[in-house]
Amino acid sequence: MYDVINAYMENGLKVILHRIPEAKTVSCGLWVNQGSKHENDENNGLSHLVEHLVINPQNANNYEYSELAYRAAAEGVIYNAATTKECTYFYYIGLKNTLDICLSCLAHIAINNRDFEHNFFENEKKVVLQEATSFYSSFQQIKERTSQAIWGNVGIGKVIMGNLRLIEKATQEQVQELLRVSYIPANATIVVVGNIDYSQTLEMIENKFGKWEDRRKIIKEEFVEELPSGYWNKGSGSNAVISIGFRAPSYQSEYRTATDMMVRILGQSGLQARIVQEVRMKRGLAYNVGGFSNFYKNRGTIGFMAVCDKNKTMEVADVIMNTFFKVLTTGFTEEEISREKKIMETSMLLSMENTTDHLRNVGKCSVMESNFYIENEVRRIRSVTKEDLDSIAKRILHENNMGLAVIGDCELDKLTEKVRFS
Numbered sequence: 113m114y115d116v117i118n119a120y121m122e123n124g125l126k127v128i129l130h131r132i133p134e135a136k137t138v139s140c141g142l143w144v145n146q147g148s149k150h151e152n153d154e155n156n157g158l159s160h161l162v163e164h165l166v167i168n169p170q171n172a173n174n175y176e177y178s179e180l181a182y183r184a185a186a187e188g189v190i191y192n193a194a195t196t197k198e199c200t201y202f203y204y205i206g207l208k209n210t211l212d213i214c215l216s217c218l219a220h221i222a223i224n225n226r227d228f229e230h231n232f233f234e235n236e237k238k239v240v241l242q243e244a245t246s247f248y249s250s251f252q253q254i255k256e257r258t259s260q261a262i263w264g265n266v267g268i269g270k271v272i273m274g275n276l277r278l279i280e281k282a283t284q285e286q287v288q289e290l291l292r293v294s295y296i297p298a299n300a301t302i303v304v305v306g307n308i309d310y311s312q313t314l315e316m317i318e319n320k321f322g323k324w325e326d327r328r329k330i331i332k333e334e335f336v337e338e339l340p341s342g343y344w345n346k347g348s349g350s351n352a353v354i355s356i357g358f359r360a361p362s363y364q365s366e367y368r369t370a371t372d373m374m375v376r377i378l379g380q381s382g383l384q385a386r387i388v389q390e391v392r393m394k395r396g397l398a399y400n401v402g403g404f405s406n407f408y409k410n411r412g413t414i415g416f417m418a419v420c421d422k423n424k425t426m427e428v429a430d431v432i433m434n435t436f437f438k439v440l441t442t443g444f445t446e447e448e449i450s451r452e453k454k455i456m457e458t459s460m461l462l463s464m465e466n467t468t469d470h471l472r473n474v475g476k477c478s479v480m481e482s483n484f485y486i487e488n489e490v491r492r493i494r495s496v497t498k499e500d501l502d503s504i505a506k507r508i509l510h511e512n513n514m515g516l517a518v519i520g521d522c523e524l525d526k527l528t529e530k531v532r533f534s
Contacts, residue, residue: 117310118483123326124298127317128474128483130305132467138211138306139471141203142218143479146294148270149197149408150332157244157274158290160195161282164236166225166291167193167202173227177220184213191217197259197268198408199479205468208307212316215304219320222300226291233284241280244273251353251419254517255404257343258357258415261515264337268408297321298329301478305471334410340515344524352422352520353400354429356531358508359515360405360412363480369492370500371414371508372405377444377452377501378435379403379416384451386439390431391418397428409480414508415517425522429530436509436533443502456493460486509533 117129146159165171169181184191189206191214202221204214228236247253256271263269302321304313340359361367379387380403391401398420405414418428463469464486477484511533518524 115310116483116485117314119314121297121318121322123322123324124296124329125321125324126301126478127314128301128303128478129308129310129313130303130470130474131308131310132305132464132470133307135306135467136207137205137467138208138214138304138308139203139205139467140211140214140218140302140304141201141471141475142222143199143201143301143303143475144222144295145198145299145479146200146290147196147198148272148274149268149334150294151270151274153275155278155286155290156270157240157276157279158282158286159200160244160272160274161237161240161279162287162290163193163195163200163202164240165228165233165287166221167191168232168236171225171232172229173232174220174225177217177225180213180217180220184210184217187213189214195272197270197272197406199476201472201475203468203471203475205471211304211306211308211313215316215320218302219324222295222321223324226288228284228287237279237282241276244276244279247273248276251351251400251519254353254355254417254519255406255415257345257517257519258355258417258515259406259413261343261517262340262357262359262413263411264341266335266337268334268411268413269337293330296327296329297324298326301475303471303475303478305467305474336411340513342515342528343517345519347520349520350422351419352425352518352522353417353419354425354520354527355415355417355517356429356432357413357415357515357517359513360407360414360508362410362412363407363477364409364482365412367504367507368407368412370496370504371412372407373449373452373456373493373496374444374501374504374508375403375405375414375416376456377448378439380405381452381455384448387416387418387432387435390435391428395427395431397424397431422520422522425518425520425527426530429527433531433533439505440509443505444498446498449496449498449501453493453496457490460489460493
């Protein structure tokens with residue numbers, strides 16, 4: 113069992129501290145509830161651009177932050193950031209004696225990095241555009257496109273990388289407005305994990321974040337399309353990628369763990385996964401085959417994908433659909449359930465031994481207004497039964513809950529007919 117403190121500062125900032133006595137490093141992070149699901153058709157991609165701007169120490173308009181970031185790097189501190197559908201987060205990892213400077217850097221990101229020198233701003237836009245262009249020219253986008261097919265081009269269906277045209281035209285005024293509205297204490301969480309002293313750490317956070325101005329949080333309604341549909345990008349080349357996705361429960365749903373286990377047994381558990389066995393091992397139809405699951409505050413997305421020769425997409429789709437049919441008819445075996453439980457429990461316990469992974473777990477849960485406890489996660493894994501899995505398969509794997517995403521030059525009409533449960 114690990115000690116945990118959850119607290120709120122007077123300005124509304126949430127603080128979560130996890131003390132892990134044997135940890136050799138300390139990890140701290142800032143989570144802001146601002147991601148692509150909060151964007152619209154006028155600013156899609158701005159959350160990701162802001163992430164790049166506020167963490168980059170090259171901005172000449174904040175010399176103090178630049179000095180702090182370089183000092184942190186000299187002390188061996190590792191730092192990074194990421195934008196997701198629901199949040200943007202920034203984290204610093206270092207030895208125990210670097211906690212003060214790490215929190216100072218996060219405070220500048222949260223409070224001070226608001227004004228950007230013109231050339232710095234334009235150069236960072238170019239970097240973001242290059243990253244987005246690379247993403248859109250690869251099969252990596254298939255998971256995002258699956259979510260878009262399932263939920264529509266709104267809410268969690270919005271692509272994180274955003275619209276290239278909008279990024280190119282983005283102004284400092286747009287960036288500053290997003291920072292003004294979303295980068296506020298009531299919309300953020302500070303997480304610190306490691307061998308820390310609670311009193312000292314809370315005092316550090318109070319000293320560095322106490323001046324963050326309290327402002328009213330604007331609640332943004334999340335929209336979804338009425339029914340799942342599809343996404344197709346004809347693309348070019350000899351390969352194609354197909355992904356069959358389904359709407360899934362939210363992170364806090366009682367069905368989340370069983371859903372995750374189902375996805376892993378079908379497509380995510382290495383070479384033992386059913387779809388991997390059928391598509392790759394038995395038939396050699398594709399090398400890159402797998403499943404994925406993403407659980408958000410109000411809903412989730414799961415999918416099963418394969419990269420294959422464009423002329424094999426029909427056969428791959430047929431094999432995947434037949435795998436679904438078999439699961440719905442005969443259910444899961446006790447052997448594969450037992451194996452997957454052990455794999456999931458091992459992965460969960462390993463994440464606790466890495467303070468960075470643990471930090472991400474805690475921060476992700478905070479965005480979804482939930483607390484992360486390893487004991488509870490392990491208990492949920494162990495409690496899943498065959499009846500649970502067979503039931504969740506019938507609940508999720510059906511045509512009205514399904515979306516199809518395809519990138520590649522294939523016969524889409526015939527493929528759409530193939531991907532049916534009737």
